[in-house]
Amino acid sequence: xxxxxxxxxxxxxxxxxxxxxxxxxxxxxxxCTGRSRRLRxxxxxxTAVLRDTxxxxxxxxxxxxxxxxxxxxxxxxxxALLVWVEVAVWRAVTPVPPTMxxxxxxxxLSDVSASLFSVNGDPVPAAGEEGPLSLEGMARExxxxxxxxxx
Amino acid sequence: MTAHYGxxxxxxxxxxxxxxxxxxxxxxxxxKAHEAERLGRAPMDWGAWLTRVAVNACxxxxxxxxxMRLRLxxxxxxxxxxxxxxxxxxxxxxGEETRRRIWKAxxxxxxxxQEVFALRYVEEQPTADVALALGLSPGSVKRHLYRAxxxxxxxxxxxx
Numbered sequence: 001x002x003x004x005x006x007x008x009x010x011x012x013x014x015x016x017x018x019x020x021x022x023x024x025x026x027x028x029x030x031x032c033t034g035r036s037r038r039l040r041x042x043x044x045x046x047t048a049v050l051r052d053t054x055x056x057x058x059x060x061x062x063x064x065x066x067x068x069x070x071x072x073x074x075x076x077x078x079x080a081l082l083v084w085v086e087v088a089v090w091r092a093v094t095p096v097p098p099t100m101x102x103x104x105x106x107x108x109l110s111d112v113s114a115s116l117f118s119v120n121g122d123p124v125p126a127a128g129e130e131g132p133l134s135l136e137g138m139a140r141e142x143x144x145x146x147x148x149x150x151x
Numbered sequence: 152m153t154a155h156y157g158x159x160x161x162x163x164x165x166x167x168x169x170x171x172x173x174x175x176x177x178x179x180x181x182x183k184a185h186e187a188e189r190l191g192r193a194p195m196d197w198g199a200w201l202t203r204v205a206v207n208a209c210x211x212x213x214x215x216x217x218x219m220r221l222r223l224x225x226x227x228x229x230x231x232x233x234x235x236x237x238x239x240x241x242x243x244x245x246g247e248e249t250r251r252r253i254w255k256a257x258x259x260x261x262x263x264x265q266e267v268f269a270l271r272y273v274e275e276q277p278t279a280d281v282a283l284a285l286g287l288s289p290g291s292v293k294r295h296l297y298r299a300x301x302x303x304x305x306x307x308x309x310x311x
Binding site (some may be wrong): 007011012015017039042043045047048049050051053055056 | 304
């Protein structure tokens, strides 16, 4: 005589997956038949509950509350990453110009000023290179323009 | 055909877990049945046909509307307990804790096992019909059933 069937085997037999020997044992063993009846009662109970009772209310929290912690975490991580890039990476790779001397700054500013106020794209001569035109000079330029002669 | 209404409603409710959605699916299934009849394509066995169409409709609904369902899922008004709520005799006979455990365990089953269990035990259909409705082999139905029963019995635990 074989030993009694385990619960697992009983369930297999009940699902029609048992071997011939297991089914034969079940048919001839009072203890296993009793346990098989209990299995049927369990199934009847489960089936009755699923068929005849209402599913207990499980209030599902709104979806936004489920992903909110993840969203907050991701936002914080993104912010931290941004700050780290700004502080550690961006500043490290950005070349810092050497401190300029006041004379150099003045020269650059005068270049900029000359470019802004240039005539026909030619830079205005710096003060001292060529003095301001006198009235006679201007008259000569006007004459030469009108006559087409070289000044 | 109306004889199948309650059965399909229960089946869809078990498969979807949402009474309103189950109602929608059943309406859809009966529309299809009406259409089939109008076109002269009425099946030999309406019961099996309706079950198969309902199962497929539930699957489609789950696939297509998963995200929407998650977003919009709510407790429907007809599911809310009444102020003077009295338990149905079937509910009174089974303890609240047992009921809760069984439903929880059922919902924890994989979808396929839920379908097999619902059709085989709750709807009391033969294995061959379950296999046909779900597009599985009879052997596969038995294996799903075995796993489902094992899980549900474990969930019952000491409440027996």
